[in-house]
Amino acid sequence: MAEESGNTRVYRKTMPPSWWTRKAHYFWYVVREFSALPLAIWLLLLLGEIRSAANGPAGYHPLGGTGFVIFSVIALFFSLYHSYTFLSLSGAIIHFKVIDRQFPSWPIVWAQMIMWAIVSAFIIWALWWFST
Amino acid sequence: MAEKTITIQATRFDPDKDARPHLQSYEIPFIDESMVVLDALNYIKTHVDGSLSYRWSCRMGICGSCGMMINGQSKLSCSAFLRDYWPKPILVEPLNNFPIIRDLVIDMEDFMHKLKSIKPWIIRKTEIPLGSGEHRQTNAQIDDFRQFSECINCMLCYSACPVYGLNNEFRGPAAIALARRYNHDSRDEGTKERLPVIADAEGVWECSFVGECSVVCPKGVDPAKAIQQSKLDTSLRFVVPFGNRE
Amino acid sequence: MHMFWWFMFAQGGVIAALLLPAHILVQGILGPLGGMPVADRHYETWVSALHNPIVKLYLIVLISVPFFHFAHRLRYLVVDFGVHEAKGMWAQVGFYGTSVAITIVTIWIVWTTAPIDIGALHLLG
Numbered sequence: 001m002a003e004e005s006g007n008t009r010v011y012r013k014t015m016p017p018s019w020w021t022r023k024a025h026y027f028w029y030v031v032r033e034f035s036a037l038p039l040a041i042w043l044l045l046l047l048g049e050i051r052s053a054a055n056g057p058a059g060y061h062p063l064g065g066t067g068f069v070i071f072s073v074i075a076l077f078f079s080l081y082h083s084y085t086f087l088s089l090s091g092a093i094i095h096f097k098v099i100d101r102q103f104p105s106w107p108i109v110w111a112q113m114i115m116w117a118i119v120s121a122f123i124i125w126a127l128w129w130f131s132t
Numbered sequence: 133m134a135e136k137t138i139t140i141q142a143t144r145f146d147p148d149k150d151a152r153p154h155l156q157s158y159e160i161p162f163i164d165e166s167m168v169v170l171d172a173l174n175y176i177k178t179h180v181d182g183s184l185s186y187r188w189s190c191r192m193g194i195c196g197s198c199g200m201m202i203n204g205q206s207k208l209s210c211s212a213f214l215r216d217y218w219p220k221p222i223l224v225e226p227l228n229n230f231p232i233i234r235d236l237v238i239d240m241e242d243f244m245h246k247l248k249s250i251k252p253w254i255i256r257k258t259e260i261p262l263g264s265g266e267h268r269q270t271n272a273q274i275d276d277f278r279q280f281s282e283c284i285n286c287m288l289c290y291s292a293c294p295v296y297g298l299n300n301e302f303r304g305p306a307a308i309a310l311a312r313r314y315n316h317d318s319r320d321e322g323t324k325e326r327l328p329v330i331a332d333a334e335g336v337w338e339c340s341f342v343g344e345c346s347v348v349c350p351k352g353v354d355p356a357k358a359i360q361q362s363k364l365d366t367s368l369r370f371v372v373p374f375g376n377r378e
Numbered sequence: 379m380h381m382f383w384w385f386m387f388a389q390g391g392v393i394a395a396l397l398l399p400a401h402i403l404v405q406g407i408l409g410p411l412g413g414m415p416v417a418d419r420h421y422e423t424w425v426s427a428l429h430n431p432i433v434k435l436y437l438i439v440l441i442s443v444p445f446f447h448f449a450h451r452l453r454y455l456v457v458d459f460g461v462h463e464a465k466g467m468w469a470q471v472g473f474y475g476t477s478v479a480i481t482i483v484t485i486w487i488v489w490t491t492a493p494i495d496i497g498a499l500h501l502l503g
């Protein structure tokens with residue numbers, strides 16, 4: 001669209017809502033942000049499962065079924081992508097000094113990834129342990 | 133052997149005649165492997181079409197005036213080699229997200245205003261008298277802000293930033309990186325004065341960390357990092373009551 | 379206020395990043411497919427886990443905190459798609475209010491389902 005600004009006429013392009021299809025990097029950014037939706041739904045399903053445990057043994061329905069498993073596979077993809085981007089990006093942002101020197105970011109990123117692996121292993125173990 | 137040529141498709145816009153920009157194709161000789169897009173534009177201007185308008189100065193990635201969209205990517209046209217595109221045609225457009233004045237020339241008024249708004253100078257509570265000699269900094273103190281001081285104001289980051297594209301009120305990558313450059317200078321005491329502009333809704337909080345600014349920056353400034361670190365610091369200023377103040 | 383919501387966004391992001399993949403893998407895929415025994419497949423084991431106060435606290439954090447992350451991201455995503463209104467006061471009340479509401483509901487559900495047996499705690503002590 002053209003418009004007057006001061007005494008020169010300028011042309012201003014507007015961003016189409018489809019801007020994120022212009023570059024792969026934009027696209028993956030939108031995937032990263034969109035991951036919030038499937039993860040939110042998955043957590044609400046988990047909350048529903050907890051709620052149904054209040055119905056007594058006969059009324060309890062654990063999450064299951066083909067649809068749920070397929071959805072979980074999709075959610076797992078988004079979840080892993082979220083973990084990877086969030087831990088590596090936040091690792092690069094956290095900044096502190098050790099003896100007057102900026103601490104480099106790669107050990108922070110690695111420490112976060114290792115922490116992720118340990119925590120995940122613990123959760124898997126705990127979910128198994130409570131089943132016995 | 134026929135002479136090697138390359139096709140340049142450049143945006144043309146004459147504010148007095150055209151309703152909207154259009155593309156014009158030029159086929160020019162590609163004689164030298166070291167030719168960059170800016171050389172091609174200069175060839176067109178001297179040999180083919182003297183009316184083509186664009187900005188440039190140093191030809192060596194220092195002045196920051198030759199930024200353009202080259203095949204849709206924000207680039208310094210003096211650092212974009214023709215050999216990387218040949219034999220395909222090269223699409224040369226003015227920087228995205230800025231009003232177009234003429235051909236490849238954009239209006240940088242808004243950018244200049246934003247740079248100034250973060251007070252890019254050393255602010256002291258009390259000036260150090262000139263007679264007291266140099267104000268020394270250690271290498272570590274310089275390393276604190278060196279990266280953010282490398283900016284050449286080329287505006288590539290603004291042209292790559294969808295947040296700025298959607299909302300011109302956003303303070304933007306280079307300005308916030310520059311604010312951080314001064315906030316982290318050991319001689320500076322102006323963090324609090326810059327805070328209202330930085331911690332504003334149109335300041336760092338507008339950024340959703342797309343991160344493309346840091347990808348296109350020709351100087352490795354990493355403005356995305358500057359913005360996220362500023363978010364973290366401003367949050368911590370309030371979460372940790374006495375930490376991180378100045 | 380922005381910095382508070384951003385702070386919560388960051389916390390939620392960390393929680394979701396560290397904890398969620400394991401839960402989705404085990405409770406969403408391996409458990410239902412019978413790949414391994416998982417606490418929530420059977421009423422008795424799941425309820426006995428839910429009785430545990432530490433499990434309760436953990437589940438409250440696991441479910442509620444990420445919603446502050448999700449609310450923030452989805453609000454910005456709506457802005458990215460060109461809906462300028464999602465920046466306004468009401469959109470913020472809507473998005474962040476939802477995450478506050480989900481937090482309250484989560485606390486209530488986790489607290490009242492398989493309530494902590496105060497007597498048993500007393501015996502332990």
Ligand code: SF4
Nearest residue numbers: 283284286287289349
């Ligand atoms: S931060 Fe980088 S891309 Fe942005 S204006 Fe400065 S040099 Fe150019």
Ligand code: FES
Nearest residue numbers: 190191196198210
């Ligand atoms: S002409 Fe100076 S940076 Fe390209």
